[in-house]
Amino acid sequence: MTKLEEHLEGIRSIFQQYSGESGNPDKLTKGEVKQLLTNELPNTLKNTKDQAAVGQMFQDLDNNKKVLLSLDDFLKLVASVLVLR
Structure with a gap:
């Protein structure tokens, strides 16, 4: 298995x-997605170039x-x- 396939x-x-x-x-429910992103990508989310887009993404995940x-x-x-990073 290649490295990309493993990832x-x-x-x-x-x-x-x-x-x-x-x-x-x-x-996944949107709540589960939010939890996953918060737990598994904290540094990526914190270091993104577009914090407003991340904020909007989390608002969208909070709805419904x-x-x-x-x-x-x-x-x-x-x-x-990844692109926002």
């Missing part, structure tokens, strides 16, 4: 680690916490956090 599997594993509330290992995000949706969110 991708790690992302999937962490995603599933936080998916308890929804009862579905392939979905019961909406479920798939791994695909979560990866798009993580990619946007």
Whole structure:
């Protein structure tokens, strides 16, 4: 397995680690996503160039916490956090 493949599997594993509330290992509530980002990416979020965008992202996650995000949706969110960095 390549290093990138290992990292991708790690992302999937962490995603599933936080998916308890929804009862579905392939979905996260917005609250779970917020908890995951806060716990797993604290330095990335703190050191981003666009703090306003991070703030808006967290406001969006606070609204309607019961909406479920798939791994695909979560990866798009993580990619946007990476771009903000």
